[in-house]
Amino acid sequence: MSYIDEVLQEVVQQNPNQPEFHQAVKEVLESLRPVVEKDENTYRQAAILERLTMPDRIISFRVAWMDDNGKVQLNNGYRVQYNNALGPYKGGLRFHPSVNLSVMKFLGFEQIFKNSLTGQPIGGAKGGSDFDPKGKSDREVMAFCQSYMTELSKHIGADRDVPAGDIGVGAREIGYLFGQYKRLSGVYEGVITGKGLSYGGSLVRKEATGYGLVYLTEEMLRSNGMDIAGKTVAVSGSGNVAIYAIEKAWQLGAKPITCSDSSGWIYDPEGIDVELLKQVKEVNRARLTAYAEARPSAQYRPGRGVWSVKCDIALPCATQNELKLTDAQALVGHGCIAVAEGANMPTTMEATTYLQQSGVLFCPGKAANAGGVATSVLEMGQNSQRTSWTFEKVDRKLHDIMVNIFHQAEEAAREYGVPGDYVAGANIAGFKRVAEAMLAQGIY
Ligand code: NDP
Numbered sequence: 001m002s003y004i005d006e007v008l009q010e011v012v013q014q015n016p017n018q019p020e021f022h023q024a025v026k027e028v029l030e031s032l033r034p035v036v037e038k039d040e041n042t043y044r045q046a047a048i049l050e051r052l053t054m055p056d057r058i059i060s061f062r063v064a065w066m067d068d069n070g071k072v073q074l075n076n077g078y079r080v081q082y083n084n085a086l087g088p089y090k091g092g093l094r095f096h097p098s099v100n101l102s103v104m105k106f107l108g109f110e111q112i113f114k115n116s117l118t119g120q121p122i123g124g125a126k127g128g129s130d131f132d133p134k135g136k137s138d139r140e141v142m143a144f145c146q147s148y149m150t151e152l153s154k155h156i157g158a159d160r161d162v163p164a165g166d167i168g169v170g171a172r173e174i175g176y177l178f179g180q181y182k183r184l185s186g187v188y189e190g191v192i193t194g195k196g197l198s199y200g201g202s203l204v205r206k207e208a209t210g211y212g213l214v215y216l217t218e219e220m221l222r223s224n225g226m227d228i229a230g231k232t233v234a235v236s237g238s239g240n241v242a243i244y245a246i247e248k249a250w251q252l253g254a255k256p257i258t259c260s261d262s263s264g265w266i267y268d269p270e271g272i273d274v275e276l277l278k279q280v281k282e283v284n285r286a287r288l289t290a291y292a293e294a295r296p297s298a299q300y301r302p303g304r305g306v307w308s309v310k311c312d313i314a315l316p317c318a319t320q321n322e323l324k325l326t327d328a329q330a331l332v333g334h335g336c337i338a339v340a341e342g343a344n345m346p347t348t349m350e351a352t353t354y355l356q357q358s359g360v361l362f363c364p365g366k367a368a369n370a371g372g373v374a375t376s377v378l379e380m381g382q383n384s385q386r387t388s389w390t391f392e393k394v395d396r397k398l399h400d401i402m403v404n405i406f407h408q409a410e411e412a413a414r415e416y417g418v419p420g421d422y423v424a425g426a427n428i429a430g431f432k433r434v435a436e437a438m439l440a441q442g443i444y
């Protein structure tokens with residue numbers, strides 16, 4: 001049996017009931033065949049794939065906090081420190097009821113390759129909790145964040161592990177988490193990114209994932225002889241990534257026509273009103289029904305359905321496995337030319353294969369959504385230098401990083417005989433840098 005097949009089998013056997021984790025590992029390892037098979041002995045001897053798929057450590061803990069009725073509530077807290085061959089552990093925190101070890105491990109594993117692709121000195125990690133910030137008061141969210149950080153603070157630090165936001169963790173949560181870290185450690189350091197601008201945050205970090213996604217999409221189209229201007233764009237989600245993808249799509253002359261949340265979705269043939277969307281989601285923390293009530297051109301439908309709309313470009317920006325085979329078939333049927341993943345692993349394996357075989361340009365999340373973490377590293381740099389850069393300077397760096405990531409994936413795909421397969425290209429380019437650093441650093 002080939003080394004890759006052996007490791008795949010072991011991962012499934014040793015990590016039962018972790019379907020998201022299996023999916024992420026399978027997608028990466030399958031596409032590494034041309035690299036690994038070239039030098040199978042070296043990788044096998046050094047157990048590189050076993051070490052890459054097994055996290056350095058998994059921190060799992062109880063988070064107790066008191067709700068507004070004086071009742072003590074419990075949640076599961078996690079931090080998966082996956083691999084630090086390239087630099088301190090880096091990756092977001094997700095607060096959502098669906099969080100479990102499978103989700104944490106898939107996200108942490110993906111983060112290794114994403115962070116490597118940025119070319120910056122960061123390892124991969126992910127953390128979070130099954131706590132649901134939705135419907136909680138600010139005080140309850142603060143109580144939870146303080147309790148979660150009380151445990152997490154023992155394991156992080158500006159040169160050790162630097163968390164950030166993800167689903168359910170935005171500016172409010174980052175503020176409470178940072179405040180508690182500072183209180184416990186007595187150290188004012190860049191231990192978390194996505195901070196508010198008044199206390200060490202970077203301009204453009206809030207916008208970075210969405211903007212970066214659209215910069216990369218623009219470059220992918222350009223490289224294939226097309227232009228983003230004039231294209232219609234279907235976006236899913238209405239959180240941090242979706243909002244700023246919609247904003248940048250408008251700025252580059254495209255027309256975003258959909259968005260969604262976990263209750264329903266919006267089709268707005270006149271294009272999504274991004275200022276209204278920000279008001280509804282960022283300020284009022286309301287549902288999309290409030291957007292539809294305020295916008296006569298918008299149609300609200302409950303449930304899912306974003307991918308049934310005719311569009312040129314699809315940007316899934318909500319959550320994992322939200323774009324399924326039937327959605328891919330609908331997109332292809334309507335003439336969609338490109339899909340780029342703003343979320344992590346939003347497209348199922350079957351849907352990805354179908355899109356690629358149908359000639360749709362497809363860019364995986366670990367390349368397309370890397371602008372968030374890349375700008376987090378720019379925030380870390382500014383914190384270390386005790387300085388802050390202008391919006392234009394950070395935005396230019398973000399743009400250049402995204403263009404570079406696309407060309408790395410494109411080049412690696414070409415070099416290894418699968419031109420246009422940006423999934424394989426991103427995995428190969430990300431893997432090569434990590435594997436080289438691991439081999440150089442000896443057995444650990
Ligand atoms: P937010 O919490 O800001 O927004 C998440 C959005 O997705 C909301 O509209 C939410 O709807 C929707 N959503 C979440 N879970 C589900 C679900 N199970 N079913 C349907 N809709 C759902 O998160 P972000 O925008 O930060 O993250 C979105 C995606 O982007 C995630 O996959 C994340 O890992 C990825 N990502 C984020 C980065 C960042 O910098 N923030 C960087 C790179 C990737 P509702 O409000 O109803 O729950």
Ligand code: 2IT
Pocket residue numbers: 090091092093114162163164165166193344369370372373374376
């Ligand atoms: O999935 C991701 O890349 C993030 N949630 C951002 C991580 C970060 O450290 O900025």
